[in-house]
Amino acid sequence: MRAAEGGVFPTLGPRFSGWSGSPALHTVDGVDIQFFPVHRVTTGRSIRHLLMGAVLSTLAATLLTLLVIIWGAATLSLLTGPSGGALLVVLYVVAVPALPLVLAWFVHEIAVLHRLRFRRLLEINIAEPAWTIRSMGRELVYLVWALLVAVPATVLIVAPPAARRFVRHDRHTADRWLGPTNVEILKQRVDYLQGSRAAVVLATDEERRRIERDLHDGAQQRLLSLALNLGMAREAITEPSPEADAIVAAHDEALTALSELRQFVRGLHPAVLNDRGLDAAISGLAARAKIPIHVSVKVEPRCPASIEAVAYFVVSEALTNVAKHSQALTASVTITRQGSKLHIEVSDDGRGGATAKPGGGIAGLIQRIGSVDGRLSLRSPVDGPTVIKVVLPCD
Numbered sequence: 001m002r003a004a005e006g007g008v009f010p011t012l013g014p015r016f017s018g019w020s021g022s023p024a025l026h027t028v029d030g031v032d033i034q035f036f037p038v039h040r041v042t043t044g045r046s047i048r049h050l051l052m053g054a055v056l057s058t059l060a061a062t063l064l065t066l067l068v069i070i071w072g073a074a075t076l077s078l079l080t081g082p083s084g085g086a087l088l089v090v091l092y093v094v095a096v097p098a099l100p101l102v103l104a105w106f107v108h109e110i111a112v113l114h115r116l117r118f119r120r121l122l123e124i125n126i127a128e129p130a131w132t133i134r135s136m137g138r139e140l141v142y143l144v145w146a147l148l149v150a151v152p153a154t155v156l157i158v159a160p161p162a163a164r165r166f167v168r169h170d171r172h173t174a175d176r177w178l179g180p181t182n183v184e185i186l187k188q189r190v191d192y193l194q195g196s197r198a199a200v201v202l203a204t205d206e207e208r209r210r211i212e213r214d215l216h217d218g219a220q221q222r223l224l225s226l227a228l229n230l231g232m233a234r235e236a237i238t239e240p241s242p243e244a245d246a247i248v249a250a251h252d253e254a255l256t257a258l259s260e261l262r263q264f265v266r267g268l269h270p271a272v273l274n275d276r277g278l279d280a281a282i283s284g285l286a287a288r289a290k291i292p293i294h295v296s297v298k299v300e301p302r303c304p305a306s307i308e309a310v311a312y313f314v315v316s317e318a319l320t321n322v323a324k325h326s327q328a329l330t331a332s333v334t335i336t337r338q339g340s341k342l343h344i345e346v347s348d349d350g351r352g353g354a355t356a357k358p359g360g361g362i363a364g365l366i367q368r369i370g371s372v373d374g375r376l377s378l379r380s381p382v383d384g385p386t387v388i389k390v391v392l393p394c395d
Contacts, residue, residue, distance in 0.1 A: 043160040046167045049121045050157060053170070054150040056117065060110045061147045067106065071099040104136050111139035111178055114146065124171055129180035142177035146170075194373075201371050205306045209274075215265050223261060227254040273312055277302050281312050282333055290323055294332040303342050303394040310372055311335065311344055314365055314390050318346040321361045326350025326386060340395040345387065352384035365390075 074095040108131060118124040129135045153170075156163040180188070230251035237244040273281040279297040286293035302308065315333055322331050328350030336343050355378075356362040362378060365388075369376050373393055380386040 043164060045121055046160070046163040047157045049117065049167055049170075050153045050163060052117050052121060053114070053146055054154045056110070056113055057143070057146040057150040060106075060143060064103070064106065064143075067099060067103050071095065071103070074099070107136055107140050107143060110143055114142065114174065115178055118171065118174060122167070122171065126175055126179045129184055134181075138177045138181075142174060145173060145177070197371065201306050205309050208309070212265050212271065215261065216271070220258070220261055220265065223254065223258050227251065227258055230254055270312065273308055274305070278308055278311060278335055281308075282315055282335065285312075285316055285319055286333065289319055289331075291328060292330050293319065294330070296333070297335045299335060299337045299342065301337075303337065303392070307342060307372060307392050307394055310368055310374065310392060311342060311390075313368055314344055314388075315346060317361050317365055318388050321354065322346075322348045322350065322386075325354070326352075326384070328384075328386075337394055340393065342392040342394040344390040344392070347385055347387040349385050351382075352380045352386050353382050354378060354380035354386050362388075 074092045077092050078096060112128070115126045115128065118126055129138075149166075149170075153163075153166055156166055230247060233247050234244075234251050237247065270281050270284065272284060278299055279295075282297055283295050286295045303311070315335075319331065319333070322328050326348050328348035331346070331348035334343075334345045354362060356366060366376050369390055369392065375391045377389045378387075379389075
């Protein structure tokens with residue numbers, strides 16, 4: 001999005017155009033919205049900007065013309081038959097392919113100087129695009145434009161309002177031809193969002209691990225100690241009484257709370273997943289299930305910890321849905337790694353009819369898988385069977 005005079009301009013990272021030094025007023029989806037004060041383009045800055053642009057354009061045109069003449073002379077000499085010594089012939093042979101590269105480098109460096117002119121004289125930061133043939137062509141377009149308007153622009157120093165207006169027009173022209181294209185901006189935006197999303201997923205996984213450690217080493221241990229003390233008090237009771245009944249009830253409640261806390265901790269991030277990998281963690285889920293579950297896990301080498309956590313969550317949620325809704329007699333879990341992809345398949349012989357309802361378990365699976373660029377497919381006809389297939393990146 002190009003900036004209008006006195007308007008707003010979104011900036012994203014170091015490669016986006018904008019006014020340097022001005023504080024951001026708002027941030028929307030990681031994009032800083034900055035205001036362009038019109039009064040910054042003063043008469044003095046406008047005059048210095050125009051004069052420096054004329055000098056730089058004239059110097060660039062002179063040197064570019066010299067390079068083109070040298071290249072043309074070397075090419076013509078080779079075509080018509082070089083004259084002179086062997087050293088001169090070698091220079092011609094080297095110059096013909098080398099001078100275009102020098103010319104491309106020179107155009108790029110002149111464009112860098114023009115960006116520096118905007119930054120130093122007008123406090124406008126024009127981001128530098130990736131150095132490609134297309135960007136070099138766009139930079140060459142601006143250099144030609146700057147040369148064509150060098151003399152007329154210099155004359156405008158005697159008319160300050162016209163000079164300021166022309167400088168604003170020059171700013172937009174430079175932003176268009178010297179800055180990154182909309183495609184490059186969108187690509188960087190996508191890269192930024194992918195990186196930030198990966199960072200959020202990693203931070204969330206680390207937070208789950210921290211909570212699991214804190215619960216395991218803190219609340220769970222204290223609750224276990226309480227259950228043991230109540231158990232010893234229960235064993236010491238010899239005669240029935242209201243106090244004895246209270247101790248028995250408290251002991252049973254402590255054991256139930258301890259069991260629920262252990263299940264909650266496993267659901268956050270099981271320690272066995274870090275220590276022994278998916279095979280042991282998924283086997284633990286199958287062992288606690290109420291129906292027989294066949295497990296096959298072949299993952300070598302192991303995937304990143306964040307991907308393993310997502311895979312564990314997928315299987316855990318899928319088996320929970322099987323136990324609650326499918327009325328299945330058996331189920332199976334198959335996990336294999338094929339190159340840079342982790343393939344997960346969970347199937348059961350239940351009644352089928354599973355759908356991705358908003359707020360349901362399948363919808364939660366889709367959101368969790370999508371956070372790491374994974375894919376989920378569901379096949380669950382009425383009367384079954386239900387098959388969930390998931391593909392996760394594993395590199």
